[in-house]
Amino acid sequence: MDVTTPASEPWLIVGLGNPGPEYAMNRHNVGFMVADLLAERIGGRFKRAGKAQAQVLEGRIGPVGPASRRVVLAKPMSFMNLSGGPVNALRDFYKVPLSNVVAVHDELDIDYGTLRLKLGGGDNGHNGLKSMTKAMGPDYHRVRFGIGRPPGRMQVADFVLKDFSPAERKELDYFVDRAADAVEALVTEGLERAQGTYNS
Secondary structure (H helix, E strand, O other): OOOOOOOOOOEEEEEOOOOOHHHOOEHHHHHHHHHHHHHHHHOOOOEEOHHHOEEEEEEEEOOOOOOOEEEEEEEEOOOHHHOHHHHHHHHHHHOOOHHHEEEEEEEOOOOOOOEEEEEOOOOOOOHHHHHHHHHHOOOOEEEEEEOOOOOOOOOHHHHHOOEOOHHHHHHHHHHHHHHHHHHHHHHHHOHHHHHHHHOO
């Protein structure tokens, strides 16, 4: 393990997105999609987290026994550009070290479906990361899900708030599944091993 915090401390896994059915299949909501799949694997349902403006699910990830990790899955319900407040409130409530926070988000500068895992860094113009970093500092993990750049002269804001194309949707389930695997590997095996497997 290259994670410096004790195994007993919980992880906070944050899927970034926008609330509401009209955003559900947007490229910007891939973090929600991964969080939903992880919730399905844990076998639980998201519930509103009181004042934190988020939906949360507590559970465990990894093999049964001492290798499993206690996790809190979260989907901020505050809209993307205000994600930091709810995430920081949850981090305080569950007493999660910043190094045990994982943001799962869409990434423009990576080809569609490609994953990159890292700790810390800039926000690359991503409003959800910008808000989280402003609230907590930059030293949290990121699982970056590539969506590629907008075609032609399409504005970035328009591109990320559009649904995945029919061609992209053919592979979307596979890529979301792989991203969920990457989150589980990060939490149970540490960043270096997870990067070796999933940074393609």
